[in-house]
Amino acid sequence: MTSKLHLFMASAxxxxxxxxxxxxxxxxxxxxxEELEIVEPxxxxxxxxxRVLFQxxxxxxxxxxxxxxxxxxxxxxxxxxxxxxxxxxxxxxxNFSDGTEMRADDVAHSLVRMKSPDIACEIGxxxxxxxxxxxxxxxxxxxxxxxxxxxxILPMLMSTVTVTPSDTPLDSFxxxxxxxxxxxxxxxxxxxxxxxxxxxxxxGDQPTVQSAxxxxxxxxxxxxxxxxxxxxxxxxxxxxxxxxxxxxxxxxPNSETLFLRIEHAQAPLNDRxxxxxxxxxxxxxxxxGTILANGTLLATGMTPPSTIGYNRDLAPYPFDPDRAxxxxxxxxxxxxxxxxxxxxxxxxxxxxxxxxxxxALLAMYQDVGFNMKLEMVEVAEWLERYxxxxxxxRGPQLIQAQHDNANGDPVxxxxxxxxxxxxxxxxxxxxxxAMIADATAATGDERAxxxxxxxxxxHEESIADVMLFHMVGFSRVNERLDFTPxxxxxxxxxLSQIQFN
Amino acid sequence: MLKFLGTRAITSGIxxxxxxxxxxxxxxxxxDPTGLYLPLDASEESRNQFREIHGLNDPLLIQFFNYLGDLxxxxxxxxxxxxxxxxxxxxxxxxWTLQLAxxxxxxxxxxxxxxxxxxxxxVGGVFDRIATFFSLIGASAPxxxxxxxxxxxxxVNLGWFPTSGTGTVWHWVLPVSVLFIRPxxxxxxxVRGSMITALSSAYVKTAxxxxxxxxxxxxxHALRNALLPVITVIGDQAAALLNGAVVVExxxxxxxxxxxxxxxxxxxDFTVVLAAIMVTATAIFIMNILIDIxxxxxxxxxxx
Numbered sequence: 001m002t003s004k005l006h007l008f009m010a011s012a013x014x015x016x017x018x019x020x021x022x023x024x025x026x027x028x029x030x031x032x033x034e035e036l037e038i039v040e041p042x043x044x045x046x047x048x049x050x051r052v053l054f055q056x057x058x059x060x061x062x063x064x065x066x067x068x069x070x071x072x073x074x075x076x077x078x079x080x081x082x083x084x085x086x087x088x089x090x091x092x093x094x095n096f097s098d099g100t101e102m103r104a105d106d107v108a109h110s111l112v113r114m115k116s117p118d119i120a121c122e123i124g125x126x127x128x129x130x131x132x133x134x135x136x137x138x139x140x141x142x143x144x145x146x147x148x149x150x151x152x153i154l155p156m157l158m159s160t161v162t163v164t165p166s167d168t169p170l171d172s173f174x175x176x177x178x179x180x181x182x183x184x185x186x187x188x189x190x191x192x193x194x195x196x197x198x199x200x201x202x203x204g205d206q207p208t209v210q211s212a213x214x215x216x217x218x219x220x221x222x223x224x225x226x227x228x229x230x231x232x233x234x235x236x237x238x239x240x241x242x243x244x245x246x247x248x249x250x251x252x253p254n255s256e257t258l259f260l261r262i263e264h265a266q267a268p269l270n271d272r273x274x275x276x277x278x279x280x281x282x283x284x285x286x287x288x289g290t291i292l293a294n295g296t297l298l299a300t301g302m303t304p305p306s307t308i309g310y311n312r313d314l315a316p317y318p319f320d321p322d323r324a325x326x327x328x329x330x331x332x333x334x335x336x337x338x339x340x341x342x343x344x345x346x347x348x349x350x351x352x353x354x355x356x357x358x359x360a361l362l363a364m365y366q367d368v369g370f371n372m373k374l375e376m377v378e379v380a381e382w383l384e385r386y387x388x389x390x391x392x393x394r395g396p397q398l399i400q401a402q403h404d405n406a407n408g409d410p411v412x413x414x415x416x417x418x419x420x421x422x423x424x425x426x427x428x429x430x431x432x433x434a435m436i437a438d439a440t441a442a443t444g445d446e447r448a449x450x451x452x453x454x455x456x457x458x459h460e461e462s463i464a465d466v467m468l469f470h471m472v473g474f475s476r477v478n479e480r481l482d483f484t485p486x487x488x489x490x491x492x493x494x495l496s497q498i499q500f501n
Numbered sequence: 502m503l504k505f506l507g508t509r510a511i512t513s514g515i516x517x518x519x520x521x522x523x524x525x526x527x528x529x530x531x532x533d534p535t536g537l538y539l540p541l542d543a544s545e546e547s548r549n550q551f552r553e554i555h556g557l558n559d560p561l562l563i564q565f566f567n568y569l570g571d572l573x574x575x576x577x578x579x580x581x582x583x584x585x586x587x588x589x590x591x592x593x594x595x596x597w598t599l600q601l602a603x604x605x606x607x608x609x610x611x612x613x614x615x616x617x618x619x620x621x622x623x624v625g626g627v628f629d630r631i632a633t634f635f636s637l638i639g640a641s642a643p644x645x646x647x648x649x650x651x652x653x654x655x656x657v658n659l660g661w662f663p664t665s666g667t668g669t670v671w672h673w674v675l676p677v678s679v680l681f682i683r684p685x686x687x688x689x690x691x692v693r694g695s696m697i698t699a700l701s702s703a704y705v706k707t708a709x710x711x712x713x714x715x716x717x718x719x720x721x722h723a724l725r726n727a728l729l730p731v732i733t734v735i736g737d738q739a740a741a742l743l744n745g746a747v748v749v750e751x752x753x754x755x756x757x758x759x760x761x762x763x764x765x766x767x768x769x770d771f772t773v774v775l776a777a778i779m780v781t782a783t784a785i786f787i788m789n790i791l792i793d794i795x796x797x798x799x800x801x802x803x804x805x
Contacts, residue, residue: 035756037582037768120547125540173584190583191593191756192667217665218751218760221649225664228657380769383536 027211028233028481028498031223035216039188040173041162042114042121047404047491051236052194052214054492057097058162058179061088061107062155064408070156074102074163074180084150088158090141094203096165097184104143108135109166111145118171127160127412129423152443153409160407182207182496192216196495207496220352224476233478236489239352240293243474251295254473254490255304255406256351260344260361260466261386261426266396268338273331275463277324278398279317281368282361284468286319291353291360297470301455302413303405304470306487309439309451310410314459316467324368342372346400347382351471358400372398387423402471406487410451411440418454418464427464432457502797506790513786517779521572524778525565525771533557534581534769555581568775577779578772582765587772591758591780597667598750598757599784602742604673605680610735613685614728617692618719624697632689640686648679648752665754676753680746684738691734695727702726728799736792740785 032048041058044050055063055073063073075088094102111133114124132148147154165178177185182204183196194214198207215232217223223235224242243249260278268274288296297305298316305312332338344365346358355376362374377385385391386399401424405413414436416422420429435457439450458464475485482499535548535557543551552558556567556578571578577588616636620629655675656664662674699705700723708722747759758777765773 038584117544117547117550120539120543120551122540125543129540175584190590191597215666215754217754219649222652222665222752222754225652225657229660229664231656231664231666378767380532380534380537380767384532387536 025500026209027213028209028495029213029215029226029231030234030236030493031226031232032214032216033220033223033237034218035191036194038173039175039177039185039194040119040121041164041177041179042110042119042123043173044162045122045126045160045491047237050491051493052196053177053179053185054162055181055494056183056196056212056496057177057181057185058164059181061090061158061161061163064156064159069408070159073159074107075155075158078155078158080152081144083146084148084154085144085146086154087138087142087144088155090143091203092141094180095201096178096180097199097201098165098178099201100165102163102165102180103140104137106166107143107161107163108137109168110161110163111135113164113168113170114161116170119173123160123162127157130415130421150441152441152447153411156407156409183212205496207498208500209495209498212495227476227478230478233481234483234485234493235476236485236493238474238476240474241352243293243476245476247479248476250475250477250485251293251472252475252485252489253295253297253304253306253487254404254471255306255487256402256404256471256473256490257299257302257304258351258357258400258402258468258471259299259302260398260400260468261424262463262465263390263394263397263399263426264464265426265428266394268331268336268340269342269396269398271331271336272463273327274336274338275466276317277327277331277368278365278370278466279463280320280324280327281364281370282317282466282468283319283364284316287357287360287469291356292469293472293474295472299467299470300459301410301467302403302417302458302465303410304487307405307408307410307451309448309455311452311455311459314456321364321368328369338369339371340396342370342396342398343394344372344374344398344400345382345385346374346376348376348378350400350402354400361400388425398466404490406491410454414439414451414454418458427462429462432462432464502794505793509786509790509793513783513790517782517786520778520782521569521775522565524775525568526561528766528769528771528774529561529564531766531769534771537769538581577776580765580770580773582768582770582773587770587776588780590773591761591776594756594758594761594777595780595784597755598743598746598759601673601676601680601746601750601755601757602739605677605742606684606735606739608677609681609684609688609738613688614692614724614731617689618696618724618727620689621693621696621700622715622719624693629693633693636686636689638686639682640690642682644679644683644746644748645752647682648675648749651675651679652752665752667755672753676749676755679753680742680749684735684742687738688731688734691731692727695730696723699723699727725799729796732792732795732799736789739788743784743788744781 032051034048036049036052041053044054044058060073061075063071065071074091074094076091077089079087081087090104096102114121115128115133131151134146136144138144145154151157163180168174182199182202184199186197187195196212198210220239220242224238226232227235227248262269262275264270284298300314300316301310303310328338344362346354358374362372365372386401403413416424418425418427418432419436420433435454439447439454442450473490475489477483480501482501535551539547539551556564580587580590583590616632620632623629652664655661663672666672705718705723708718744759747763750757750760758781762774762777
């Protein structure tokens, strides 16, 4: 080996040591799948935005933990005052990272901002759509919040409300988020990285992780390789085929439910027998452990088993192609135009192996006699077909979609997906509308029972959609961390929960 | 020469306007970006306001003329996705791409000329066969596969280089190496073929008869004439890199203009798409003019 080559190798090794040194004792590097388009707290329900901001920078009024239920966060307690009004008592001595004290008027401002038509916040639209929210500041640390129509789960809804200072603009997004969280937003090098550091003035316990750097890599194999090579500590979202190391990879229900939305208004999909045939024609178990991960659950409803009212008595539709053919024949005999071409629409890059999944579904449907074609479309085109107003000349369609609900209550899903006025609903069913209204207004055991009844009706009576799977996600975590990803990792990554081994 | 430069500037300008026209209307055909940027149940009022802010409510022709009007004042508009001037976003990405392309092409040209010339001089020999074999493999290997294999071997297993990102000189080794392979294979083949022709020409035979040594024959007499077709291919390959090495930029986390362009098309971020195309097209026009000038330097018979 020449002396120059020796020098090169020595430098390379030195640089390797330097890469290792990036992972300092009390700091972590998180590798995300895409760069954040904005760093706006009221868009923290978008997965990658949430993984940086949610509860790290911007804290919520309450906090929903799928294990322990609703917990205090910026509010210490809450009380039902009747008539849709809830009183929240806020924690005193909480400061924003700009040094100002958090008070009730900041919460009031955050509620107004969340619903501001000038910026169309994700949280306001996603969780408070169709709900009028007003507030009344009682004193510095007490605020009454009123929802119209009344929301018995208003404290749970408040677990999505990120609190920002009262001078945060109502008509524009922020590019340097200020919050009350355990970390401060310190640096955003566009295209390269985001850096957070521990907030020395945080009201709660100081976190173990003192600093975090977020970097962005589009390729799942690279994200996995970065953790394997010690360049990153957590890759919260890697593909099934890259999760090859049992010591580093964690699988967990990622709160996504995969389904095919049925266009009920269009023949032949407006016939219940045809919809039942669609459900019976799919060999769901054949997907699990092959093109979808082991641990993927067969779905009977839109929300994962961790939500209240999830009906565990419902059985997934069995794979019964003969029965599906019989049902189609019976429908045809009654004049249902089962030969009409149905378009199966898939969303490109929606999850690992989505194309393979859609092709397998297409083959299964064609096998029982459906006249079906597959179209894979990008997200923008998919949205145009998925959300109202639907295209008028759409014809009969099945649209593949995933729905995420890690919030513990089906209310976050049902109106959107199944109410006649729901933005993504393929249904026009007054019975379903009434059941959603009843369940939304109920509390406690009655609420769980009413959601459960709705799940049964949608699955067995109406056959509203072709329910497929509760999906599994993979995160790769460096062995130096004591951190187990959970269903929440899909939408948030609380750095304060991370310890070191 | 000045007349030539003036003519090229005018024709390039006309091409650029044609390109803007084409991209503007084609991008609008992909649909309204409102649904992508606003929450699904955003009110019609919000949607209208969004369209108003981004000038999407006007008839298409009015939008186009408004855009041209802004362009004359060098206002490329704001990125819909990033809420900052589109040109800032593009120039940031283009800077990375330009560096990547410059480093890669410098190495490619240097090594392809040396190896290609030596292969041509020893045509049919062991060196020639090895060079031809590897250059053909290199020219046909898919970038994404080479990139992932390189990461697995050199980053994960050997730990020599970082997997991705930027920051140190070591971060450049793998992306430049992966980008190097294909143009190196192509240009080496062109150099080799061109040099074989040049080395069998009468003026080389004359030079040999005069007793001139091999090295000056290859690198002074033959190479100068053999380079003309090579420069065309170098120009094409450099243009491809300037357009953005999308796959390599994505895999290695290089925030270049290629990845930006693809992301912006998918996100219907029209202003960024247009700005990116204008910046890269302008760079390619400039590069083509430089190549033409270089042609005339290499071959004094070429006059503009």
